[in-house]
Amino acid sequence: MDEKKFIHIDMDSFFVSVELLDAPHLQSQPVAVGGSAAERGVISTANYIAREYGVKSGMATATAHRLCPNLVLLPTRFDAYEAVTKKLDAIFRRYTDKIEFLSLDEASLDVTGQPHCNGSATYMAAHIRAAIERELALTASAGVAPLRYLAKIASEVNKPNGLFVITPQNVRNFLDDLDVRKIPGVGPKTYSVLENLGCRLCSDVTEEKIPFLMHYLGVHGFYVWERCQGIEEHEEKVSDIKSLGVERTLPSDCTDFETCLEELGSLFKSLDDKISDACEDDNTIIKNLVKLKFSDFSISTTEAPATSLCKDTVNSLCRMLWDTRRQGRAVRLIGLSVKVKKKVNDDMQLELPW
Secondary structure, eight states: OOOOOEEEEEETTHHHHHHHHHOGGGTTSOEEEEOOGGGTOBEEEEOHHHHTTTOOTTOBHHHHHHHOTTOEEEOOOHHHHHHHHHHHHHHHTTTOSOEEEEETTEEEEEOTTOOGGGGOHHHHHHHHHHHHHHHHSOOEEEEEESSHHHHHHHHTTTOSSOEEEOOGGGHHHHHHTOBGGGSTTOOHHHHHHHHHTTOSBGGGOOGGGHHHHHHHHTHHHHHHHHHHTTOOOOOOOGGGEEEEEEEEEEEEEEOOHHHHHHHHHHHHHHHHHHHHHHOOTTEEEEEEEEEEEETTSOEEEEEEEOSSOOHHHHHHHHHHHHHHTOTTOOEEEEEEEEEEEEOOOTTOOOOOOO
16 A cells, blocks of 8 residues: 655745736835725735734734834735636646645645656655746745645745655654644644643643543544644545535624624534435444635635534534634635545454554
């Protein structure tokens, strides 16, 4: 069996970089894309010059102007960004068709078993970055790892315009010294619990801590432990998995969590009815998933293992997205789904990750 190999591509200050293609005279100035202060807008993306002043995504535009009076603010042009994303997709497909876009500027590529570059994910990542710079005049950072979430973490190590590789042999050493806040899903509230348990590095999140993690964080605590150990759930055969879901675009953008939960509750009832109608006796739910689309049209999702559609789990997942991914943006769409797996014979062995 081929060793798993993932490449995570993260474009550098994507919205601004696309805008600067049409305005090269602004290259040396602090530039951001977002809504105007007069309309209580927020910053979607800032270039690295603006970030030196403290300007960042999700920040109120009025605050950004106070931190950086010379900030050049440009309006968002999603059509332009989506057009570039389609070109990125075409570049990625030269190497694999297993592509998962997390947003317009970020994608995970499964290059396991691909023949390009003699099978080297490192060389494939380097070639992809070179193609992006050559053909689109943009830069991208990349991470390479044997686990999907580690490739994402790796893509941030040498950002901007860098590459970082975690080989299978180095996974444990990399994780031992990693701040737990780098683990996907560890936001301020989760970190507060971990810190109180003496867990600041992944190496601190030991097996002995599992009962405490489950007590304070529920199923999310076990998820955090798995990621700190370098464990990513095995991938099921596509033919054995199906997804059932519902989603709704809100009549107006939502900035209140309680309102978000009310909408989620309505979706929960709809999905529960759908599951009752669609699931057969030989099927079992294995995951609950929540999706939020924000006002800048970026999408964040999260999931947790489950044996049923669980309201507490769904609400916790929504809270995690709200606290760790929203960054001040309003929510325009909420989605809820489950993954359903056909039962297999007891003597069939599941493929485990290494």
